[in-house]
Amino acid sequence: MPAVPPEASARREMAAVEQAGGRYLAIGQGLYPKALAETDGAPPLLIVRGDLRLLDRRMVGMVGARNASAAACRFARSLAHDLGREGLVVVSGLARGIDAAAHDGAMESGTIGCAAGGIDIFYPPENEARQRRMAETGLVVSECPPGYEPRARDFPRRNRIIAGLSEGIVVIEAAPRSGSLITARLAAEMGREVMAVPGSPLDPRAQGCNGLIRDGATLVQNAADVVEALRPALGEVRSGRDLFSFEAPPADTSAEPDQSDRDRVQELLGPSPAPVDEIVRLSGLEPGAVQLVLLELDLAGKLDRHAGGKVSLR
Incomplete structure (x- = not known):
């Protein structure tokens, strides 16, 4: 078992969380996300900053290449915007490329950023303005203490939180053996829906997505495809604007x-x-x-x- 930290150390961390504008969510308590709590290896403590009401809504993860093409980033931004209009909260990893585009597209309707470091660490640095805005209108989530700089081993751990929070994962441009495919594998192991956007077989960034589709992932071309794939998890179809049984955002x-x-x-x-x-x-x-x-x-x-x-x- 990990060593229990000294009381003085714990109090310093608690003060740092408060100073950063965050709060703790403990597994087993009401505010802790239920879907994440039911996964193996769920973090016993989360540090969050922002609008906690987003955790009560249905969520879908969007991940992809950091060096994504301009067309893929545009598609991710548009898809995230449309999913937000359908009442879904977009979850991603605060990385460059697809993650950033997904957060931007869903910023108005609600987006959750899962950080690999502390909630007060902006990584990559160009994310600072985006992450600060998300802490006001969305939600930033981490299992790391304030001041913690992310290392390579922290990103797969961050990916399990993205998968655990989400009803399903959409992958947009991912090379083989990429972090996005790790997220997709974790999602599949958790029983989540795995979806992928197809790409040109000539683009190495599309090989991971095309491979996922070949292996049975749902092919996605628009928000309707995502909603259709998630329908069993989201409830019975009704009519009009209230198409599904998840709560719509104040759109x-x-x-x-x-x-x-x-x-x-x-x-x-x-x-x-x-x-x-x-x-x-x-x-x-x-x-x-x-x-x-x-x-x-x-x-x-x-x-x-x-x-x-x-x-x-x-």
Whole structure:
């Protein structure tokens, strides 16, 4: 068993947590995330800073390459934004590349950053502004004491927290034997849904995702694919904006479609596949509203989805 620290050391750490604006969550107590508590090797103590209400909502992890392509970062940002509109909290690892894009996309709806070091350590350094904002509007989580600088061995430990918090994991651009694939493996071992975004076989950064799909991971092209994959965990389908039984965030209701919006989108659809971006442009509606109408049509069996982000009426 690990040695029990002296009382003076524990009190110094507690004072540092308070000074950093954080608090402790202990396993077995009400505020500790239930999904994480049920995993093997869950941290006995978490140090958190930010909005604890996010821990009561459904979460999905997004991970990927630190040296991600511009197209993948754009996709991750857009996907995280759309998942936030669907009421899901996006969890990621505060790294460069895909992690940063996912946090940025979900910043308004709620995002959780799992740090490999202390909650007062900004790693990488360019994350400082992002992490400070997340501590105000989202949540930063760590199992390490304040002042702790992350080392290589700490990142796989951080990955198990991402997997443990989440209903499922979406991987976007990941090379073989990457940290993102470690997260996916941990998620699978925990019984979570593993999803991956396909990429070009010519890009080494896509080999990990393509391999996951070959081995049975769910192929993801948009937020509707993620929601569909998580449906068994999220509850029964209902109707309208409240499509699933998880709590929706206090979102911008201006993007909520009314019947005229639904009619406008459906008029733009036909038997020939059309890009979703073009439907958004021609309809003049918010992208989130268009995605909601498309999801309703999909669930009603009236929509076909095609490669390249195109859709058609069935």
